[in-house]
Amino acid sequence: MTPLQEDPMTTQATRLLDAQTVLVGWINHSATDCYEHIRSSGEIINxxxxxxxxASFVLVASHPGHSEAVTVTLELAPLLPDGSAGTWITAAAVAIPAAGGKVEATIAGQGLxxxxxxxxxxxxxxxxxxxALVSPSSPEGMLVALTSFQGL
Structure with a gap:
C-alpha cells in the first residue's frame, strides 16, 4: 500500500467515528436518520x-439532572454471519450524579x-x-453516544 492509498478498514472505522452516534437520546432528522425519534436504553444499534x-473511541454520557445518580453501561457484541448478535461484553461503565453533568470514557478499540x-x-x-443500558432509568434530556477520540 502506498502512502496515498487508504486502508479500507481504517476508512470504514473512521466513517463511524467522525460523527457522534447516539445510543440513547434524541435523534434529529439527518442524512443518516430520515426521521426524528428517541433511542431508548437497551436499544441495539448496528x-x-x-x-x-x-485505535480508540469515546463513550459520552450526560443528563441535566435526575432524582438519583444514573449509571450507564456500554455493551458491545459481534454481528454474527447469520445476522444475529453474539454474546454481549461490557466495554465501559460510567456514573453521573443526580445533579447532572457529562462524563466520558475512552475505550481502546484494538483491545476489544x-x-x-x-x-x-x-x-x-x-x-x-x-x-447502552441506563440504570435506574433514563432522565429527560439524557444523551449517550459514541464518538471519535480527539487526542493531542
Whole structure:
C-alpha cells in the first residue's frame, strides 16, 4: 500500500467515528436518520463498522439532572454471519450524579475481543453492535453516544 492509498478498514472505522452516534437520546432528522425519534436504553444499534479496527473511541454520557445518580453501561457484541448478535461484553461503565453533568470514557478499540462463546462463528473484526443500558432509568434530556477520540 502506498502512502496515498487508504486502508479500507481504517476508512470504514473512521466513517463511524467522525460523527457522534447516539445510543440513547434524541435523534434529529439527518442524512443518516430520515426521521426524528428517541433511542431508548437497551436499544441495539448496528454501527456499520467494526469497533476493534479503531485505535480508540469515546463513550459520552450526560443528563441535566435526575432524582438519583444514573449509571450507564456500554455493551458491545459481534454481528454474527447469520445476522444475529453474539454474546454481549461490557466495554465501559460510567456514573453521573443526580445533579447532572457529562462524563466520558475512552475505550481502546484494538483491545476489544469477542466473547470466547462466539469463537466458532465470530471472525474478527466483527464487533459492530452496541447498546447502552441506563440504570435506574433514563432522565429527560439524557444523551449517550459514541464518538471519535480527539487526542493531542
Amino acid at each position: 454501527l456499520g463498522t467494526d469497533l476493534e479496527t479503531s 475481543l469477542p466473547n470466547p462463546a462466539d469463537a466458532a462463528t465470530a471472525e474478527p473484526p466483527c464487533i459492530r453492535l452496541a447498546r
